Amino acid sequence: MQRTLLERVEPLARDVVSLVLRGAEGPLAPWEPGAHVDLRLPNWLTRQYSLCGDPADRETYRVAVRHERLSRGGSEYVHRFLRAGRPLEVSLPRNNFPLLPAPEYLFLAGGIGITPLLPMLRAAVGAGTPCSLVYAGGSAASMPFLEEVRSLAGDRVDILATGERGRPDLARHAAALSPDTLVYCCGPAPMLRAAEAVFPAGRLHVERFRPEARGFAPDAPFEVECARSGGTLRVPADESLLDVLRHAGHAVPSSCREGVCGSCEITVLDGEPEHRDELGAPAGRMYPCVSRALSPRLVVDL
Numbered sequence: 392m393q394r395t396l397l398e399r400v401e402p403l404a405r406d407v408v409s410l411v412l413r414g415a416e417g418p419l420a421p422w423e424p425g426a427h428v429d430l431r432l433p434n435w436l437t438r439q440y441s442l443c444g445d446p447a448d449r450e451t452y453r454v455a456v457r458h459e460r461l462s463r464g465g466s467e468y469v470h471r472f473l474r475a476g477r478p479l480e481v482s483l484p485r486n487n488f489p490l491l492p493a494p495e496y497l498f499l500a501g502g503i504g505i506t507p508l509l510p511m512l513r514a515a516v517g518a519g520t521p522c523s524l525v526y527a528g529g530s531a532a533s534m535p536f537l538e539e540v541r542s543l544a545g546d547r548v549d550i551l552a553t554g555e556r557g558r559p560d561l562a563r564h565a566a567a568l569s570p571d572t573l574v575y576c577c578g579p580a581p582m583l584r585a586a587e588a589v590f591p592a593g594r595l596h597v598e599r600f601r602p603e604a605r606g607f608a609p610d611a612p613f614e615v616e617c618a619r620s621g622g623t624l625r626v627p628a629d630e631s632l633l634d635v636l637r638h639a640g641h642a643v644p645s646s647c648r649e650g651v652c653g654s655c656e657i658t659v660l661d662g663e664p665e666h667r668d669e670l671g672a673p674a675g676r677m678y679p680c681v682s683r684a685l686s687p688r689l690v691v692d693l
Contacts (some may be wrong), residue, residue: 424510453478501578632679650681662689
């Protein structure tokens with residue numbers, strides 16, 4: 392974790408604030424567009440947020456937090472109680488949504504989904520790479536970074552207040568897509584589903600706020616052997632592998648507990664995991680917050 396001082400809390404839009412975090416012990420770790428960090432809040436919750444500042448600025452990180460109506464305690468605390476001057480710990484950046492090289496980009500943002508796309512847009516504009524942004528939100532008052540986006544990309548931005556203009560016509564954008572354009576999309580689930588329906592899978596990259604509902608077999612118990620410590624643990628049907636490992640004293644980090652952030656990654660040495668994450672766990676790895684086992688036993692590097 393990195394030690395920071397909360398330098399500013401600034402309102403951005405209705406129910407959205409930005410947090411500017413300054414490194415308390417020198418320059419902060421470098422990052423690239425698409426990266427996020429885990430922020431450890433004073434109420435003992437850890438939440439992940441996309442970095443939406445300038446990667447060239449090693450002195451500060453910027454994140455944006457929307458106050459969720461059904462908050463699990465994170466955004467509620469940020470909006471009601473967090474004030475400038477507070478020391479906060481933040482993780483090293485992780486990037487599960489990297490901006491790949493391409494001759495042209497189309498960025499699709501819905502509401503707070505602008506946050507990982509804003510540094511991508513800045514990078515593309517700075518490099519002179521052709522790009523455009525479709526930015527949708529319920530109303531202009533609810534859309535953060537509007538003026539920053541307009542000043543950055545000018546007429547390459549199509550801003551839609553859906554209460555007035557309706558939802559973006561993604562099929563029209565897909566029909567006009569040049570063969571080498573990569574599409575990056577972040578927003579609410581209906582927007583992601585609409586994008587996945589019209590854009591070629593190999594050229595569309597998405598980041599989700601919440602895992603997509605998918606059908607898995609009913610949870611069943613299994614065993615996990617911890618190769619380095621030598622213990623074998625039973626994972627019951629009604630408990631996650633992550634919780635079993637942590638209760639047994641293994642300090643596996645975690646943040647989202649929904650298979651979307653990647654913070655709890657562990658190495659699998661034997662057995663067949665059932666991957667339930669949204670990230671596409673690499674070979675030999677799994678995310679125990681949501682994933683389980685297809686084999687009766689797993690051997691992990693713990």
